[in-house]
Amino acid sequence: MSGTPAGAARTPDRPGRAPATPGARDLGRALGLALRLAFRSSPWVLASHLAVTLVSAAAPVAATWLVKDILDTLTSGASGTSTAGIAAPAAALAAISTVAAVAPQLTGYLRARMMRATSLRAHEDLHAAVDTFTGLRRFEHPEFLDQLRLAQQAGGLAPSQVVEGAAGLTRSAVLLAGFVGSLAVLDPFLAAVVSLSGIPVLWAEITLSRRRARTFWDISPSERREIFYATLLTSVEAAKEIRLYGAGGFLRGRMMSERRAADVLRERMDRSELRIQSALQTAAAVLAGAGLLWAVGAASRGAMTVGDVSMLLAAIPAVQSGIGGLAGELGQAHHSLVMFDHYVTIVRLGPDLPAPHRPRPAGPLREAIEIQDVWFRYEDELPWVLRGVDLRIERGTALALAGVNGSGKSTLVKLLCRFYDPTRGRILWDGTDLRDIPAAELRARVAATFQDPMRYDLTARENIAISELTALEAPRRCEEAARLAGMHEDLARLPGGYATMLSRTFRSGEGDGSGSGVQLSGGQWQRMGLARSFLRTDADLLILDEPSSGLDPAAEYEIHARLRERRAGRTSVLISHRLGAVKDADVIAVLEDGQVRELGDHRRLLARGGTYHRLFTLQSSGYRDEPAEAEGACS
Numbered sequence: 109m110s111g112t113p114a115g116a117a118r119t120p121d122r123p124g125r126a127p128a129t130p131g132a133r134d135l136g137r138a139l140g141l142a143l144r145l146a147f148r149s150s151p152w153v154l155a156s157h158l159a160v161t162l163v164s165a166a167a168p169v170a171a172t173w174l175v176k177d178i179l180d181t182l183t184s185g186a187s188g189t190s191t192a193g194i195a196a197p198a199a200a201l202a203a204i205s206t207v208a209a210v211a212p213q214l215t216g217y218l219r220a221r222m223m224r225a226t227s228l229r230a231h232e233d234l235h236a237a238v239d240t241f242t243g244l245r246r247f248e249h250p251e252f253l254d255q256l257r258l259a260q261q262a263g264g265l266a267p268s269q270v271v272e273g274a275a276g277l278t279r280s281a282v283l284l285a286g287f288v289g290s291l292a293v294l295d296p297f298l299a300a301v302v303s304l305s306g307i308p309v310l311w312a313e314i315t316l317s318r319r320r321a322r323t324f325w326d327i328s329p330s331e332r333r334e335i336f337y338a339t340l341l342t343s344v345e346a347a348k349e350i351r352l353y354g355a356g357g358f359l360r361g362r363m364m365s366e367r368r369a370a371d372v373l374r375e376r377m378d379r380s381e382l383r384i385q386s387a388l389q390t391a392a393a394v395l396a397g398a399g400l401l402w403a404v405g406a407a408s409r410g411a412m413t414v415g416d417v418s419m420l421l422a423a424i425p426a427v428q429s430g431i432g433g434l435a436g437e438l439g440q441a442h443h444s445l446v447m448f449d450h451y452v453t454i455v456r457l458g459p460d461l462p463a464p465h466r467p468r469p470a471g472p473l474r475e476a477i478e479i480q481d482v483w484f485r486y487e488d489e490l491p492w493v494l495r496g497v498d499l500r501i502e503r504g505t506a507l508a509l510a511g512v513n514g515s516g517k518s519t520l521v522k523l524l525c526r527f528y529d530p531t532r533g534r535i536l537w538d539g540t541d542l543r544d545i546p547a548a549e550l551r552a553r554v555a556a557t558f559q560d561p562m563r564y565d566l567t568a569r570e571n572i573a574i575s576e577l578t579a580l581e582a583p584r585r586c587e588e589a590a591r592l593a594g595m596h597e598d599l600a601r602l603p604g605g606y607a608t609m610l611s612r613t614f615r616s617g618e619g620d621g622s623g624s625g626v627q628l629s630g631g632q633w634q635r636m637g638l639a640r641s642f643l644r645t646d647a648d649l650l651i652l653d654e655p656s657s658g659l660d661p662a663a664e665y666e667i668h669a670r671l672r673e674r675r676a677g678r679t680s681v682l683i684s685h686r687l688g689a690v691k692d693a694d695v696i697a698v699l700e701d702g703q704v705r706e707l708g709d710h711r712r713l714l715a716r717g718g719t720y721h722r723l724f725t726l727q728s729s730g731y732r733d734e735p736a737e738a739e740g741a742c743s
């Protein structure tokens with residue numbers, strides 16, 4: 109190791125560390141955000157929902173009092189007054205019954221509407237937050253991905269569940285207050301006993317909710333792996349190898365064992381729920397039975413009226429179910445908040461790469477990009493990939509990176525794009541540390557074709573314009589880029605031309621009339637990757653990581669001739685194992701074991717007789733017996 113850290117990177121955060129049960133402050137923060145989210149998404153639906161909840165909570169209490177009133181009037185024995193006396197309460201009872209009958213439907217509709225609205229908003233906010241993670245490191249942390257998955261699940265449901273919980277709590281509280289009050293009028297002691305019986309119910313619900321949240325976290329890795337295997341088993345990309353190698357059974361076995369592992373945890377949770385709930389229900393039934401016996405005894409002694417007994421018979425189970433409901437709602441709301449905390453954590457995570465304290469603009473490259481004593485490893489516990497790399501890329505020059513597999517070439521270009529920050533050392537853009545330049549600004553100055561260009565299940569035009577979205581409205585620009593990459597004829601010939609969907613998984617794009625999309629060959633996809641970078645005509649830095657590995661020799665020759673043209677006078681970094689393509693670069697850096705071992709132009713490196721000479725001689729000897737044109741293609 110050499111040199112002092114010129115700018116130590118922030119320790120990679122691990123937002124997904126298995127969270128302990130969130131504390132009251134975290135839950136308070138989650139509650140605030142969930143309610144704000146629900147309010148912002150659908151204020152009127154939220155207000156209507158709460159109003160209907162209040163009315164439907166008050167209805168059963170009012171109905172019970174009205175029934176008592178009617179029964180007491182009927183059994184009072186005062187002849188002639190009974191019909192007139194019961195007309196008004198009977199009409200009120202009928203009205204309340206109608207409201208009570210309609211309320212659940214209305215509540216159901218409002219609940220579904222609120223859920224859609226909040227889930228839509230939460231989904232957008234979550235993915236907008238994820239889009240602000242400019243680096244790649246978080247996406248390589250399994251714990252982060254577990255938490256992201258829980259956040260995706262919770263973001264959709266939790267806010268409305270929290271509101272639902274709040275509505276349910278209000279409903280249960282009104283109901284409970286009404287019936288406890290009614291019981292207290294008849295017998296304060298009984299009211300106190302029935303109310304106190306709610307304490308263990310509350311405790312049980314909170315305990316269960318904590319366990320549920322823990323179970324969700326514990327099964328998340330298994331669920332993610334299960335989804336991974338299930339996707340492999342049904343994806344067209346994996347279908348060839350899986351069928352050829354007969355690996356379906358093996359992968360299915362893995363998928364099922366992940367499912368079984370998750371089911372064991374689910375079963376454990378269900379049993380614990382069954383045990384606790386059964387005990388509580390038994391206790392509640394015993395209490396209700398005792399209350400009933402006591403009421404019947406009191407009525408037979410004449411200490412209670414028939415109306416009182418009917419009130420008591422309605423009030424005891426209502427108080428019990430009110431307490432159960434209250435506890436259940438609290439448990440559910442607690443669980444939703446614990447889950448929603450994952451969402452809040454992700455949404456509040458902020459940028460993964462330290463944002464510059466004093467951002468400096470990335471102006472057009474005027475002098476050079478300097479890589480100064482750069483050390484890099486992907487994780488603290490992983491080996492160094494780059495070990496003190498020093499390189500200067502002058503404006504307008506072509507740098508080629510050569511070296512055996514795993515020597516760190518692609519890693520170096522990932523650092524140039526600032527997908528990661530160097531662990532030590534720094535990279536300067538005209539003297540400004542890349543860390544001081546906002547990532548989006550830097551990237552707007554870079555065009556890159558990566559080793560494995562992405563295959564988007566989008567139309568051909570969208571597949572090119574993804575690098576420069578303004579080109580979606582300017583089809584000629586996409587065509588020009590495709591022409592430079594040697595893809596225009598192929599794309600124009602597709603059933604729907606540039607509107608054809610490049611996918612066999614989704615239906616084709618508008619207007620091609622073919623019904624199903626098409627799939628490109630590996631080399632054609634590589635050209636699409638090139639077209640993407642060619643679309644960024646004013647990029648200052650062109651990065652080409654193995655741009656031609658999948659091309660046939662003639663196509664490779666043609667592409668490299670074009671690349672030479674495009675690179676002329678522009679700053680570029682080319683990685684290629686085809687040393688014939690590398691030899692024209694102004695400077696060739698040979699990486700070995702994460703260090704620059706050789707540096708110079710083709711002639712100088714050949715004369716040096718080192719690794720470059722060895723690799724070049726080995727490669728060119730392979731072509732010596734080939735026909736003349738193939739030789740031409742590689743020289």
Ligand SMILES: Nc1ncnc2c1ncn2[C@@H]1O[C@H](COP(=O)(O)OP(=O)(O)OP(=O)(O)O)[C@@H](O)[C@H]1O
Nearest residue numbers: 248486493511512513514515516517518519520559
């Ligand atoms: N995302 C990653 N996480 C952890 N290790 C990685 C990651 N990407 C690459 N590596 C490791 O870093 C080392 C250098 O990889 P890199 O892709 O930079 O090599 P390369 O020179 O481009 O190789 P090739 O010629 O095969 O493309 C390898 O040992 C690889 O295993």
